[in-house]
Amino acid sequence: MTWDQWGEIGQRLLKTVGQNNFTTWIKPLTPGEIRDGILTLNVPTNFFGNYVSQNFSELILHEVRMAEPTVNRLNFAITPQMAETAEAPAPAAEQTSAALAKPTPAVAPGSATLNTAPLDSRFTFDNFVVGKPNELAHAAARRVAEGGAVTFNPLFLYGGVGLGKTHLMHAIAQELAIRKPEMNVLYLSAEQFMYRFVQALRDRKMMDFKEIFRSVDVLMVDDVQFIAGKDSTQEEFFHTFNALVDQHKQIIISADRAPGEIKDLEDRVKSRLQCGLVVDLHPTDYELRLGILQSKVEVQRQSYPSLVIEDGILEFLAHRITSNVRVLEGALTRLFAFASLVGREINMELTQDCLADVLRASERKVSVEEIQRKVSEHYNIRLSDMIGPKRLRSYARPRQVAMYLCKQMTSRSLPEIGRRFGGRDHTTVMHGVRRIEELKQTDGQIAEDLELLRRALES
């Protein structure tokens, strides 16, 4: 590709992506060779390549093909020395707004081709809804995304399925790209780490492997539990980890559980993972789920601007779908698509129709034991007193409340419930349930207790 061609491509891209994007993301690119229809573009860092590939590759390819129709794919290759050029002012002759770096003949020898995980442009801090269950993880993620001096190493984020670990990891990487574009940020899953390691072993390129991983400024490894039980990968991970910590480079790790609870992970790896800041993403609560739904509705509205959603629907979903954010998001997407297909507004009837399976699957299975424990805690009495024979009102009333909740929230029969309450007869349970039903109408305190307990048991 000639310099003139590349310059013209730049002029056209500038018009499409705007001056800021152009200066930050397009100008530092230099084209390398074209081989078998693939044009190599040199980029200063892994992260840079990922970002451009994710956000601009289609546009670039389109413009490149106008000049060179033989090109049908782009390949991004790191040339580490470009890190300085990316920040350096353009030479005088190139100081037009669309100045692009001069083409270099080919990829620098020894440079690595990028095949790390692409980043999801939707997973940013702006799109992350913060609530009590995730506020600490969010604050820690924000701190490392500032790219300042390393204060805790590693940052270890853990939590159950679909609670936002990957979202936060991507948000950190994207924020760092904006704040510290010169930093070499490497984000990949533990599975990809293993894959690269095995490939390097097979191709006898361990030196290259070590060089790549030990020259990053920030290493982010998602789902680290994957390497449990994989001894050589753990070993290599351990050495990479130590080398980076020694150089005060930031490491960010995510997993589905705390380091100490990952089975088949060597103790020395566990203890390394524990030595920084370990924060967990707790299961969502009602308020966070509602906040997330409200923010996702705004996104859906862009695709379905005329759809009407009745009051109370989001509250209903936040109340009923408690499993994880991914399911919540999926339910909302399905609801909007369905309503737009049938051309109706989103009301309760349509919601229950469309999401019947999700709502059924999300029905929280509460056990008799859980109810007994929560109720005794709530009334501050001992569990044994609630189940035992004492007839004092201060024990009998909580007992009846617990029986009532067992009837309402589990599929247990009256005789079964009686058995779990110290072998009482089913008529005693029936009497207790009826009594609470009456009191619920007349006694505000009981009604409030029931509401609180139900919420606590459902969350």
Ligand SMILES: Nc1ncnc2c1ncn2[C@@H]1O[C@H](COP(=O)(O)OP(=O)(O)OP(=O)(O)O)[C@@H](O)[C@H]1O
């Ligand atoms: N607090 C939040 N605000 C907005 N979206 C969220 C939030 N938490 C999770 N999500 C969304 O939920 C989905 C699942 O999140 P993510 O993939 O980050 O979960 P995860 O914890 O990495 O799960 P897994 O263990 O399955 O990898 C994503 O679409 C993400 O954007």
